[in-house]
Amino acid sequence: MENSKKIVLTFPPELTEVPIVYRLVKDYDLILNILRAEVRESAAGKMVIELTGEEKAIEAGVKYLTDSGLQVRNAEMDIDFREAGCTHCGACVPHCLGEALKMGEDDRLHFDRAACVLCGRCVAACPLRLFRITF
Amino acid sequence: MSVTRTFEEINEKIKAGKAVVVTAEELIGLVAEEGVTAATKKVDVVTTGTFGPMCSSGAYLNIGHPLPRMKLNKAWVNEVEVYCGLAAVDIYIGATELRRGDRANENYPGTFEYGGAHVIHELVAGEKVHIEATAYGTDCYPRKELNGRFSLAQINQAVLLNPRNCYQNYNVAVNRSRERTIHTYMGILKPDFGNANYCSAGQLSPLLKDPTYRTVGIGTRVFLGGGTGYVYWQGTQHHPDVERTEGGAPTVPAGSLGLVGDLKTMKPHWLQGYSATGYGVSLLLGVGIPIPLLDEEVCRAAAATDAELFAPIVDYSSDYPQGNKSPYGKVSYAELKSGSIKIEGRTVPTGSLSSYSKAREIAEELKGWIRSGSFLLGKPVEPLPGPDSGLGFNMFPMDR
Numbered sequence: 001m002e003n004s005k006k007i008v009l010t011f012p013p014e015l016t017e018v019p020i021v022y023r024l025v026k027d028y029d030l031i032l033n034i035l036r037a038e039v040r041e042s043a044a045g046k047m048v049i050e051l052t053g054e055e056k057a058i059e060a061g062v063k064y065l066t067d068s069g070l071q072v073r074n075a076e077m078d079i080d081f082r083e084a085g086c087t088h089c090g091a092c093v094p095h096c097l098g099e100a101l102k103m104g105e106d107d108r109l110h111f112d113r114a115a116c117v118l119c120g121r122c123v124a125a126c127p128l129r130l131f132r133i134t135f
Numbered sequence: 136m137s138v139t140r141t142f143e144e145i146n147e148k149i150k151a152g153k154a155v156v157v158t159a160e161e162l163i164g165l166v167a168e169e170g171v172t173a174a175t176k177k178v179d180v181v182t183t184g185t186f187g188p189m190c191s192s193g194a195y196l197n198i199g200h201p202l203p204r205m206k207l208n209k210a211w212v213n214e215v216e217v218y219c220g221l222a223a224v225d226i227y228i229g230a231t232e233l234r235r236g237d238r239a240n241e242n243y244p245g246t247f248e249y250g251g252a253h254v255i256h257e258l259v260a261g262e263k264v265h266i267e268a269t270a271y272g273t274d275c276y277p278r279k280e281l282n283g284r285f286s287l288a289q290i291n292q293a294v295l296l297n298p299r300n301c302y303q304n305y306n307v308a309v310n311r312s313r314e315r316t317i318h319t320y321m322g323i324l325k326p327d328f329g330n331a332n333y334c335s336a337g338q339l340s341p342l343l344k345d346p347t348y349r350t351v352g353i354g355t356r357v358f359l360g361g362g363t364g365y366v367y368w369q370g371t372q373h374h375p376d377v378e379r380t381e382g383g384a385p386t387v388p389a390g391s392l393g394l395v396g397d398l399k400t401m402k403p404h405w406l407q408g409y410s411a412t413g414y415g416v417s418l419l420l421g422v423g424i425p426i427p428l429l430d431e432e433v434c435r436a437a438a439a440t441d442a443e444l445f446a447p448i449v450d451y452s453s454d455y456p457q458g459n460k461s462p463y464g465k466v467s468y469a470e471l472k473s474g475s476i477k478i479e480g481r482t483v484p485t486g487s488l489s490s491y492s493k494a495r496e497i498a499e500e501l502k503g504w505i506r507s508g509s510f511l512l513g514k515p516v517e518p519l520p521g522p523d524s525g526l527g528f529n530m531f532p533m534d535r
Binding site: 087088089090091092093094095102103106107108124125127128129 | 186187188244246248322323325329330331332407409410411412417419474484485486487488489490491492493495
């Protein structure tokens, strides 16, 4: 069965040249979707990727990344939305790259955490400053 | 024979707990099912609501005299400068005033995290605020410095006094420039028609439901920031002489209201600080206005649907700042609320700055107040200038 998992990778400077994308595809048979990346030579880098493949392959791939010295976090942990303060205006909606923020039939804002690609556009778009991205 | 009723008759029914009150949304359903005549017969009052940023807002306070006495000359509340050009310890907090030292757009786009509107919110939330003031000193007011804290409950008067609220209809803002994202009071606009932002509750919005000001005027009692307020004058830039639909609703910004109310009766939930990235601070404010169904004409206008109410599409990268005529036409609130609109054949996603679900909550709350008999209708002592008043929108005389 095909599964998907969105993760945030943090590279220490000495590992920015390790070809992790190549390894994950070739050795673990995973489909990679790079959603966001900030990787520069000789500086710590960050990447949001979606891994798709067999559940066991994803597990093994994540283990490979951790063993290589990369920090791996569940991407859903990296956005903080103080939903209780939301007024449901919808100012954030057209800015959301992952289409994770949508107005529902009930005229309220709905946030689909799993669809979030951590683009961060909601942070400046929300006039009540209810979003925080730790990426 | 068609039904007519007066403010006095309706208020008697409210006092007796017999008034029939519905929200504007409910009236729309009723008129669709039973027609205007039957709905007018049945319903006494329709409630409306809006919850959005309203920049031309502020509050004046009398903070009480310190000892020895002082005539404030310059003052800051929570680091936000307040206006002291009034009597000794009267101050006015402007909603859009920035915090001292805010670099504004020097590091573009500025984030504008805190300003006058946030101070007003904190006061309403019951928090203590800090005041720092200086004075030149006089024989009767010798004190030259003040550093202290106060809460709303500790001061004499606190009055929300807003020169312009409840704009009757508003522009749909777009950015037609090719490359640059712009930051406006209408929100963040992506280049090349990346999004279209609007700001009205449409079929729930007070002045779109009484489009020719048949019932709203000076003295109208309203829901203001969760408390009770009044219309004290036409709002600034009130310019009712504009293009209108057959039903009388303006298809561009038109009327506006000056509103006043006791800040001490308001609720923090309905009055919040608003940070517009790259633009500034504003006050997010809830207003609800009751419309008495005096006759069928009032009912018909109050039952206008989102599909019958229109707003103009305006480019904010160049046409709006330069005052050029907008070539993109009008769009209905039904289309805006669908999530996207068509502009010159392209699909453009929409975003709203005002909250429709909060507007609905306000209309519901006001309905409850009237039904319980605790809120009577205020009969205007003077009407507002109407569509035939000739009042237009004047620009500054650049030619002197």
